[in-house]
Amino acid sequence: MRAMVFAAALMAAGAAYAEPVTYTLDPAHTQVAFSIDRFGFNRVLGRFETIAGEVVLDEANPANSSVRATIQVASVDAGHDTRDEHIRGERWLNAAQHPTMEFRSTSVRRTGERTAEVTGDLTLLGQTHPVTLNVTLNNIGTAPNNQRRTAGFSATGSLNRSAFGSTTAANMIGDSVSIQIEALAQAPAAN
Template sequence: MKTTLALAALLATAAAPAFAQAVTDPAKAEAGSYAIEPEHTRVRFDVTHFGFTKYDGEFRKVSGTLVLDPAHPDASKVDITIATDSVAVPNAKLKEELEGAQWLDAAKFPQITFKSTKVAKTGADTADVTGDFTLHGVTKPLVLHVKFNAAGTNPVNKHYTSGFEARGQIMRTEFGVKTYAPMISDAVAIDIDAAFEKAK
């Protein structure tokens, strides 16, 4: 036990100098082209289930790119692709149902996408990112409220990484996903934590 704790402390100490270089001011992040780091990127959603509880799930396969311009935030761009059949919920039968024709119809619509069209700074480390959101074959505008977390060299893999969190909401019936609405809420909250690694 003591050996394990000592090793953990040693690793933490070794990583500290690299991690200390991380910046929380987006103006100090490195400009350039980035790609999603999928292992630490999460796209979650939740709905109200018959008015009794909230029920959530997530999508496990996410890819995409980011062009980051800290000096001119409005020139930044993000493009995200989600594999529809990567939906994950605690119940295997529900996963199968969600991927079926009544809900997401993953066979017909294998991708969910978001392509930014406008970035508007709203605070020192926040922005509203408007984009074209495509779900179930329907494309509509979506605004994501985005917060910059930090940027710096990942002490483990040594990749320069920028991290963000984003929140948004869609009305699923507007995209043709109408099953059990409004008993299962039309409004779907979207919660994203995204890590992007800079291209070398």
């Protein structure tokens, strides 16, 4: 009898994830980093500290999954206070006039067992253009620290800053910006 109850519980738990589940990005464990060429000598590395959003994950049909993320532009940290002020300023990311950048997926195309191309609209500097990210689902399961259903992702991509109207120092600072994302997202706590 106990075995039947246990089997029924497992089936019910599996059925709970047959439908899409909304996961919330964990801001303490989600990082959005970038790098850009500087004068042809090296690449400047930076990241954004304040990120919020959600992932709707459809394990049965990944193409129905989606992501929405908002980044606070003023949270940029490129490792040097003066440089950070410049990046936040009017000539670069203009955080005063455009305090957030936002990514909303428009399609998910599975490319492997745990990989997908996620294309979406990125709004930056008041302009919206498509960006494609190469995403790997690192793990999905129960987190050992809080027993919540958790999904972890790594993603890479790039964009041309000139497409968004950022042309400051175009002959010295690269146009292509590399993007690297490490994201942790958690489903709502069980009742």
